Amino acid sequence: MKYQPVNLQGKLSKFSEYWSPKIIAQMNDYHFKLAKVQGEFIWHDHPETDEVFLVVKGQLDIRFRDGMITLNEGELYVVPKGVEHKPVAEQECHILLIEPAGTVNTGGVVNEKTAPNDVWI
DSSP states (O other): OOOOOOOHHHHHTTOOOBSOOEEEEEETTEEEEEEEEEEEOOOBOOTTOOEEEEEEESEEEEEETTEEEEEETTOEEEEOTTOOEEEEEEEEEEEEEEEETTOOTTTTOOSTTOOOSOOBO
């Protein structure tokens, strides 16, 4: 077996599109996904699972119907399952998402921001 680390910056250099998470690793039934984000996403929730946001580069606001949290580089937040949220990044931001395999980025909403959830880089 060959042991090799996953280089986040190397993986991030392989794509440029926003709001389209790419799988970089799997642990049991969970995927680790990198995404580049900028602007506003949509209001959505994930009724069956929590969702981890970890900021690799930049700053990310996660809006909730009753408040907001700002994440800076090196910070993470776990959005509890069923909580409606809307990620927003004023400038380009790089994030790592940790969620069960098969989780759709827009939850139950299907629109132009819905990304394939099975793309590995």
